Amino acid sequence: MVISLLSMLALAAAGTSAISIPGTASSNSQSPGLSVRDSFHGRNTGNLNKGCQNGPTSRQCWGEYDINTNYYKTIFYTNRTVEYWLTLEEIDCAPDGYQRKCLTANGTMPGPAITANWGDDVVVHVTNNIATNGSAIHWHGLRQLNNNAMDGVPGVTQCPIAPGTSMTYKFHADQYGTSWYHSHFSLQYSNGLYGPLIINGPATADYDEDLGAVFITDWDHPTADEHWATISNFNITFNGSDTGLINGMNTGNCTASNSTKLDRNCVSNGKKFELLFEAGKKYRLRVLNVATEDWVQFSIDNHTLTVMANDFVPIVPYQTSSVLIGMGQRYDVIVEANAPPGDYWLRSNFEQFCMPNAAGPNNITAIVRYNNDSTAMPTSSSVNGAVLGLNFCVDEQPTNLEPWVPVDLDMSKVKAGIQTQQIGPEWVDNGTYLRWSINHGSYMWVDWTNPALGGVLSGNLSAIPVKDNVFQVGANSSSTPSQSNETEWVVLVIEDKTPFTGISHPLHLHGHDFLILATGYEQWTGTTYGWQFTNPPRRDTAQMPANGFMAIAWPLDNPGVWALHCHVAWHSSQGLGASVVESSALIPGKVGGDWACTLNPVCDTWNAWAPTMPYQQSDSGI
Template identity: 40%
Template sequence: MTALKFCLAVAMFMSASSNAASIGAEKAMVKRAACNGNTANDRGSWCDFSIDTNWYDEVPDTGVTREYWLELIETELAPDGFTRSVMTVNGTIPGPTITADWGDELVIHVKNSLSINGTSIHWHGIRQNHTNQNDGVVSITQCASAPGDTYTYRFRATQYGTTWYHSHFSLQAWDGIFGSMVINGPATANYEVDAGPIIIADWFHETAFSLANQALTGAPPTANNGLINGTNVFGDDGSANQTGSRFALDFTSGTSYRLRLINVAIDSHWKFMIDNHTLTVIAIDLVPIEPFTTNIVDIGIAQRYDVIVTADQGAVAKDFWLRFIPQSSCSANDMADNIRGIIHYDGSTGTPNTTQYNFTDECVDMDMSLFVPRVALDVPSDHFYQEIEDVGLSFTTEGTFRWTINGSTMDVQWGDPTVLQILNNDTSFETSQNVIRLDEAEEWAYIIIETTLAVTHPIHVHGHDFYLLAQGTGSFSNDTSLKLTNPPRRDVAMLPASGHVVLAWKTDNPGAWLVHCHIGWHTVAGLAFQFAERISDIPSVIDQNSLSQTCSTWSTFATQNNIVVDDSAFSLLLLYYTSHSN
């Protein structure tokens, strides 16, 4: 039965009449003056720039290179007291935080010390402006990095805010290969202390690889727990058998704190709250917005929210629950009521007895009207309904659940990524690669995604902050109202169950860019396609020598170890493989 329909509209006109920025075009790097401002009372300032600087057109040239060394390691850890096999970055879950300032150059060396797995690292939400090769997507922008190999990623921090990095090879991200990224810059509201990233992950007591067959043949597995910055208890409170430890933050009365919330789950949508406290939301994904207040924040998979909270409830209590509540309408979790941290006031060490806010269990984004970007950009409406190409996506069962587009499951090659094919002038892509060409530069692409199934999908677009023009239940029609004046911009939006989303962006960042559902089980089941954007410009943004070297190393490893694809379940997008010895 037909489950999803993708409609692609490429409006054939230039953008001179629009105030929308040329997102992704080559940036004029402006040498940054000595840094002033960005104090607790003036967070909107940033050196000689400000929160009102259009970062799509202007990027500071800091003259600073931040260099990091990451190593992917297999080990055993017990983040909630239960010991299991994991994959880690530098031996920890989460991995180290990558920190930079807006405009810095980042050089990140990733050594693959996994035993038999290839790998890559994707810098989620980083637009990779004219640096497509560094997007870190196996089979699209690079070959798999072989065990023992080191891959170096180089890109400029042209955005600022909160994001994360993770493996983009099979299910490795959800066995522990993830970490946070903080790019410092201005903010739309003042605060005193940056409390840093708070990463929420659903957690299983088996590896994601071992659970994949269940996910692809029946109902998704039930998570055993959730981890807040890599830790939580497991078991009932008060039980002698409870293991692990809780995440905790120390607050000083009267102080305001910035919290950087990141959902890295494989299949969990969360409601975040701190009992008795009001949250001021100042950014969604990597886009600063006009501040608004709320008691609860809905965080879809792979989304980020920056919030400010003030420690102004000392008259009520000295200890408060910080809660991430998985929504049962999205997925199941054995510890749904106990994925909690503690906020301690003024050195207290007590256990809270505070009460959560009331909420409706649901798997949705917050109302898109709340998200008003500080830097206002519009989307042209001309020719929106012209030159629309329908792309059908069906849900089929062949012993496993697999998604197809134009009747084809996305099936790509670790050793022959899309960008390498383009460099070799081989652009007669296989149907199974699910490639949509966007050949013209500086034009608008619109995509309408709708589903008849009662399942929500977090849709992630690589290479762009998309403009969210519409989001709602029911089918899209010509009568659907589009938000064209300063619509929300972000890199992940929830496709509502039995609903639709309409996204738009400009073709101003040449490369092969993936679009996919960020539920891990759906990704490996092929719910994805790719845009080949401005194919004639792609060779100029690719370092063919480094690309070819990685591919050669992978090819040697795969040949020597007889690495093959298990076609029964995983001949899909980000592929699990088995090693067969002779």
């Protein structure tokens, strides 16, 4: 049975705004998501109409489940499939008034929201209409339990989707919260190819309305590909972004007095993104940093933030005036409209200490209004009347990021002992090019025609290209697998061996939330003294301090080939990544069917088109 999304009482609106480029509507005849159908699994069905109902004063409820349900152990099904269509295109856009080429999903930046309920099945049909390149869509932060083939990383889990062809992604929403989908093909997301991924579920604090995603990104007037030609050549530091965008919008300056804007590409002065508050209400904002190279400090003048989730992990709520967000990270915050009615700046200041930036720390803004008729520019001031700024690059304090559902680590379950990896620069071709290495001096440079997952499924790990930078854990790795039914864990210490200071790395692991046992601002001494084993912070993207270390842990319960990489896009393109092969002996039984049915045809069409590709691979590929 197919019903309209509008009739789904349980499916809350995502509320995400995007900039729509006039005259550049998608050529896709399908709406981005207008189909919901029954899908009967016959197992562990959850009924959202029974039990405690989710509402403004009962956000911890979710039908027969609630905020205390451990979704790592309790997988349930709503018996409903939500279906979407995305068309990937290159268009002309001017999000800040300066026209350039952009990559979009369905003609908007950000793309349309992929929205589901906790327990739904999701089907997304992706058509690549980018004429000159392949693509693939990654569902950032999704666990993809036993579903590695749908992770969307070209050269790791699939071949790219060739121009003019399509691929269908299918996954189960066994987590809930805020994330994003984005291209994982080279630097495409830095050119605009991303959108919100919202999975509705319970929350640790009450609110009245969900205003949806607030995307924050840096933005350049040259494309990321044009920048790459310079950055790939022995470049460690960056000149900084031209500006930044909030939900695809910001203002520029095309006036005659601004000589830097006097060219034919400056077509307007742009527009600020706006939110409307009603006095007395509490609003949920889903704040995402999808930048290429910039950390941001998010705040709203004269308002307090109640933080209730980091990445896909609900946390014990805490209050703050601002939150520091690294690339790939998300925070769900509640803002109470309790300030005197007026107009206020919403700020996403670029953190100068993390990455020197030409845009300055205080001009990436949106507007919060209490009166929809107001057109005035805010005159409000930031926290303590000063420009926000820190002098170090870290995540929020670990004591603030306490997961609501506790997960502890028993070191007796770490059978292979503590493993280590090092990050550092490598110069290749007689010092001509900079590469970032991980996995003891190796850097990642995938082969789009030969994904690592295919090599694992063939049963011949030696067939995986060396530059996929494989790091094995679990069964069939260098460690001895346990013979018991108890889930083993891996503990990994990652150290920054960079011989210069000040470059931090937001590290993202696919396929898992990981425990953050420790971070340090110096090299690891080899001891676990001071590590947090009882309910430490847990997320899928975390900040490793410059010249320091980070110790993380995750359970070996999701066989697959999972990318581990830095979310500074330049670093990822320069090779800072690895293919984590988890429990390779179990992978064929979990994902082999998906490869045969879905991914073999994708590889066939890609391999037929690739020899004619006008732009050959010039970076890591991810």
